[in-house]
Amino acid sequence: MTYIVKDECIKCKFMDCVEVCPVDCFYEGENMLVIHPDECIDCGVCEPECPVDAIVPDTEDDPDGKWLEINSKYAELWPVITVKKEPPDDREKYEDETGKFEKYFSPKPGTGDE
Numbered sequence: 001m002t003y004i005v006k007d008e009c010i011k012c013k014f015m016d017c018v019e020v021c022p023v024d025c026f027y028e029g030e031n032m033l034v035i036h037p038d039e040c041i042d043c044g045v046c047e048p049e050c051p052v053d054a055i056v057p058d059t060e061d062d063p064d065g066k067w068l069e070i071n072s073k074y075a076e077l078w079p080v081i082t083v084k085k086e087p088p089d090d091r092e093k094y095e096d097e098t099g100k101f102e103k104y105f106s107p108k109p110g111t112g113d114e
Contacts, residue, residue, distance in 0.1 A: 001058060002042055003055055003057055003058065004034075004037070004057075004062060005054050005067070006055075009054035010094070010104050012088070013032055013091065014091070017049045017055060020049050021046055022043060024080055025039035025040045025075075027074060029074055029078050029107070030108040030110055034070065037068060037071055042057075051095075074107070077107075079111065079113070082113055
């Protein structure tokens with residue numbers, strides 16, 4: 001089992017999870033974070049830190065493996081992030097929205113720890 005980030009993170013990008021991760025397995029995209037499943041040690045400390053419940057075990061809310069695949073793919077392409085940054089100013093507008101992947105996902109990388 002590993003933890004994964006789902007579309008609740010898109011356009012919200014709270015980074016409380018990054019701050020508590022003991023192995024630095026979060027990677028930053030333009031409008032969301034992902035977890036590298038091969039680096040995640042399954043400790044679970046990140047899950048309760050997410051205010052929009054975007055982090056779940058891959059066995060829980062990912063029956064077709066879509067989010068595990070997305071996390072795996074983009075963790076290889078995006079820069080690692082180990083330091084919490086400020087979330088987007090307009091995040092509250094998107095917090096309760098569903099279907100954000102189809103509407104807003106960006107494959108562009110974030111800036112990482114720059």
